[in-house]
Amino acid sequence: xxxxxxxxxxxxxxxxxxxxxxxxxxxxxxxxxxxxxxxxxxxxxxxxxxxxxxxxxxxxxxxxxxxxxxxxxxxxxxxxxxxxxxxxxxxxxxxxxxxxxxxxxxxxxxxxxxxxxxxxxxxxxxxxxxxxxxxxxxxxxxxxxxxxxxxxxxxxxxxxxxxxxxxxxxxxxxxxxxxxxxx
Amino acid sequence: xxxxxxxxxxxxxxxxxxxxxxxxxxxxxxxxxxxxxxxxxxxxxxxxxxxxxxxxxxxxxxxxxxxxxxxxxxxxxxxxxxxxxxxxxxxxxxxxxxxxxxxxxxxxxxxxxxxxxxxxxxxxxxxxxxxxxxxxxxxxxxxxxxxxxxxxxxxxxxxxxxxxxxxxxxxxxxxxxxxxxxxxxxxxxxxxxxxxxxxxxxxxxxxxxxxxxxxxxxxxxxxxxxxxxxxxxxxxxxxxxxxxxxxxxxxxxxxxxxxxxx
Numbered sequence: 001x002x003x004x005x006x007x008x009x010x011x012x013x014x015x016x017x018x019x020x021x022x023x024x025x026x027x028x029x030x031x032x033x034x035x036x037x038x039x040x041x042x043x044x045x046x047x048x049x050x051x052x053x054x055x056x057x058x059x060x061x062x063x064x065x066x067x068x069x070x071x072x073x074x075x076x077x078x079x080x081x082x083x084x085x086x087x088x089x090x091x092x093x094x095x096x097x098x099x100x101x102x103x104x105x106x107x108x109x110x111x112x113x114x115x116x117x118x119x120x121x122x123x124x125x126x127x128x129x130x131x132x133x134x135x136x137x138x139x140x141x142x143x144x145x146x147x148x149x150x151x152x153x154x155x156x157x158x159x160x161x162x163x164x165x166x167x168x169x170x171x172x173x174x175x176x177x178x179x180x181x182x183x
Numbered sequence: 184x185x186x187x188x189x190x191x192x193x194x195x196x197x198x199x200x201x202x203x204x205x206x207x208x209x210x211x212x213x214x215x216x217x218x219x220x221x222x223x224x225x226x227x228x229x230x231x232x233x234x235x236x237x238x239x240x241x242x243x244x245x246x247x248x249x250x251x252x253x254x255x256x257x258x259x260x261x262x263x264x265x266x267x268x269x270x271x272x273x274x275x276x277x278x279x280x281x282x283x284x285x286x287x288x289x290x291x292x293x294x295x296x297x298x299x300x301x302x303x304x305x306x307x308x309x310x311x312x313x314x315x316x317x318x319x320x321x322x323x324x325x326x327x328x329x330x331x332x333x334x335x336x337x338x339x340x341x342x343x344x345x346x347x348x349x350x351x352x353x354x355x356x357x358x359x360x361x362x363x364x365x366x367x368x369x370x371x372x373x374x375x376x377x378x379x380x381x382x383x384x385x386x387x388x389x390x391x392x393x394x395x396x397x398x399x400x401x402x403x404x405x406x407x408x409x410x411x412x413x414x415x416x417x418x419x420x421x422x423x424x425x426x427x428x429x430x431x432x433x434x435x436x437x438x439x440x441x442x443x444x445x
Contacts, residue, residue, distance in 0.1 A: 017204045019309060019377060020370075025217035026310035033230040034314060038284050045237040046280035049259050052244045059246055 144177050196392040198384035203307055203377070226305045229291040233284075259283050262430065270434035271441065278437055281322075285315060286430040289372065293422035296379055297415050304422075307376040309369060312429075316369035319433040324361075327440030335440065360439075368432060375425045379418045386411040 151173070155166055206212045209219035217223070240251035248256055262283040267275035289306065296304035305311050327335035340356040341349065390407035393400040 017200050019200050019203065019373075022310035022313050023217050023308065024310075026223065026305075026308055027314055029218070029223045029226055030305075030311040030314040033226045034284075034288055034318075037230040037233060037288055038281065040234045041237055041284045041287075042280040045241050045255075046259060046283060048241055048244055049256060050276075052246070052248075052256070053260075056246055 196388045198388055222305045222308055225295050233287050262286050266430055266434050271438045282430050286426055289429050290426040293426055296376055297418045303380055304376040306372055307380050309373040312369040312372040316365045320365040323436035323440045326437050330441055372425050372429055375421055379421055382414050
């Protein structure tokens, strides 16, 4: 078998090749094939890829920028709302204070009016009392005369014996009445 | 049956350079026609596949990407941010389209090296790495001249060193910057792909060779094939790494040309 291989080997080496010497046909083929490849890829594919990369970068950066703008806007709105809220709060406090002051004023008013009214009523009562007292005194005074006459008639009618003593009694009685009436 | 297969598959053990030069497709079976071979077809397929993938996934770009659009953008974004901008700085963005194209072209072509049923990388023919290396070479010199004018050449070869040592350094700089760079770029990629393919051949064909030589060696053949699978994974790493290295070095050379200080 080995003999067979050895016998075949020299037959093939009809045209000896040197592996470091290039074959010019292959140089041409390689050059043309590679040139075509370069032309197509470098003209139609890779520039497009660069463009896509750029577009992608733009898209991402644009997205970030948009997000930042939105964030800033939101922050601004938040600040605005906060300011409005605190404003409303102070307003409410102010209104509450005013209402409290108003209520106090009203209370004072009512109180003063009530006091005045009570004073008025008391004064009127006093006046009426004085008038009634006057009337009563007057009535009593006129009644005293009648009473005196009644008493006198009784004394006169029942005991005329002790005239002198009786006389003193009547006089004293009258004097008492006088002092009572003057008072 | 095993023997029948192996006489076909293991026709040339040990594998040699000629295994990289398959008979051409058109005209069928010719050995010295190179216009239409598996290798050139693969190069066209790679270019077409990359074009179709990117055009299809970026036909209607949207701000919120679809899955395919996201994948295409990730590839570009990876080269743009992790290679172009990292190496060159903010102005590296304008080199990102070329670097991405370069990266994808190398990656897909390399990947043919382990793609089942294809399993040979066009990059294992030095012509293709050489073309790419020459483009990188012309590009970094062109960028340097555009930036610094003709003074670029002085700038590029005169390091910041005491004057006494310059006669020694300048020839080294000239040698490393303008002579070695394109070769190292091309050869690094080519040699990796070449060696990877050779390794896979050795382990695959070696398995057949052993089992054919002596049936008792069958377990070792199986081991050899298992290693082939392991090496395929290793190759996958090399494929990605070499595509990355080529792109990073190109970016680094461009950066050197744009730099104000040496």
